[in-house]
Amino acid sequence: MDSDAELIGRSLAGDGEAFVEVICRHEAAVGAYLVRRAGREMAEDLLAEVWVAAFESRGTYDRSFPDARPWLFGVAMNRLRRHWRSRPAEDPVPDVTSLAAGWDPWPGVDGRVDTATVLRTALAGLRPHEREVLTLVAWEDLTVADAARTLGIPAGTARRYLHQARRALRNAPEVAALLTDLNTVKETR
C-alpha cells in the first residue's frame, strides 16, 4: 500500500483521486478531532474546509514523513483557529470547558463528583500549547514527535510542553483528588 506521502506525490503529479485516498484514510480521525474541539455540528461544517485547505497546501507537505495524519491535524487546527477568530464578538472564546461536551465518560464513578467538569476545568487552565500537545497525545493517539509536527514546533519543545501539562494537572488539587480516588478504588477491588 502506498504511503500518504507517495499518494500526495501522485496527487501533485495530477492524480486527483490519490489525494482523496489520503483523505479517506484519515477522515474519521480528523472528524473526531474536530468534534472534540468544536462539537459535531461545527465539525461537519469545517471538515470540507479542512480537506480543501489541505489539498491547496499539499505542495508544502514534507514527503519524508510517510504518515500525513499529524499534518492533517495541523491543517484542521488552523481551520479551527480561523473559525474561532471569525466568531461574532458576543461569542468570541473557544470554551475549552465545553470540550467533548455531551459525553459522559464516568458512568461508573461516584456521582458526587463531576469528574468530567473537573478535567475540563483543569484543561482550560493549561497554557494553549501545553493543552494542544496533551490532547493530541491523549485523544488523537499521536506520539509527542507527531504532535510536534502538528503544531510546527520542535519535538523537544513538545516534550517539554507535555511534561508541564501533566505536572500542572497532577498539581491541580481536584485532579489530584480524582486520581487518588480512582487509584484507591482500583486497588481495593
Next chain:
Amino acid sequence: MTVGELELVGRLRDVEPLRPEAFEQARTVLRAAMASDRPDEPTPARPRHHPRRRALAICGIVGLGIGIAAAAVAVALIATPASQPAITPGRPAARPPAAAHRTSTPLMRLAGYIKAHTGQPAGNATLIIRTQTYAKGQPATGADLYTDSGAYYWAPTESGLPAQIAAHHDIGNGMFRREVAAALYAVNGNLAIARQRMINAPSGHTGGVCSAQCDASATGITDNYLWENSLDALTAGAGNPRVRVGVLRLLSTLPDVTVTNTATGGQPTLTLAAGSPAFPGNYHEALTINASTGIPVAFAGGTLGQKPDVMITYQVFRVTLAAIAAGKF
C-alpha cells in the same frame, strides 16, 4: 495499574462521530475543489488559482438535490436530461464537423432572436440545479442561487438555500457582477468595449489582461478569458435573456469557437466548442445551449479524443429570492 493524568484525560476522548453523509459531503466538496484546480490536467490558459473559478467550484457542488417541485414561484426554463449530455468536447479546430459553423452567424442570429422574442421574465433570481460528473468519482449536485442584484448563495440542495439566505451567506463576494454587467453592456453596446470589459471582468475594467489594443490582436489568453468569463456570466445570468443575448454576442467574436447543431434530451441545442488558441494543447471545452433560448444545458471539458474530465448539466429556474427564502420551491 495506576491511572495517570494522561489516561484520565484520555477518558474524555470519546465523542459522537460525524454522520457518514458528512464525510461524503466533505469529500465531494474536495473533489469539486480539485476539479477547479486542475493541477496537472491539460491546462487552460486561465490562471490556475483564479479566485472566481475556485470559489465557484468549492461552493457549487455536493449532495443529491434534484427534484425541484417547480411550484408556483419557480418557473422551469428548461429541463435537462438526466442521461449523458450530447457533448463531444474536443473537436479539432483544424477539422470542424460538417455541421459546424464559425461562431458569428449562428450566435448572432440566436442573440437577435432572443432579443426580439423574449421579454424580461418574472422573478429576481436564477436558480440552477447543477449536476457534475467527473471522469473518476460519483456525480455531484448543488443548488446555485444567483440574484439579479449580484448575490450568490449555494447549498447542497435547494432545501438548504433558505438557511443560507437567512444567514446572509452571500458567498459571491462580488464575483459574477462585472461579468454580468459586461454581458448586459454587450446587448446594445460596442462589442470591442464589451469584449474588453468581459476579459477584464475579474479585475475590473482597467488593469486586467486586456488593454485597449487587445481587440486588435486576439491572443490565447484573451480568448481564454473571454470564453471563461462569458460562461460564468451565462451561468449567473441564465435566467435573464438580456444576459444571454450579451454573452452570445460576445462569444460570436471568438473566431475559433465552432457551433454545431445538436439535440439534447430531444430538444434542439447548439454546442459551442472551444479549443486552441483559447486552451493549450488538446484541452477543449464544450458548452451546449438551448437552440431557441440560449439557456445553458450542459458543459464538458477534457482532452481531445478522451472521455471528458468533467461534465455538467444544468436545470435553470427563474425564481424570486423571497420565495426561495421562504422555502417555497
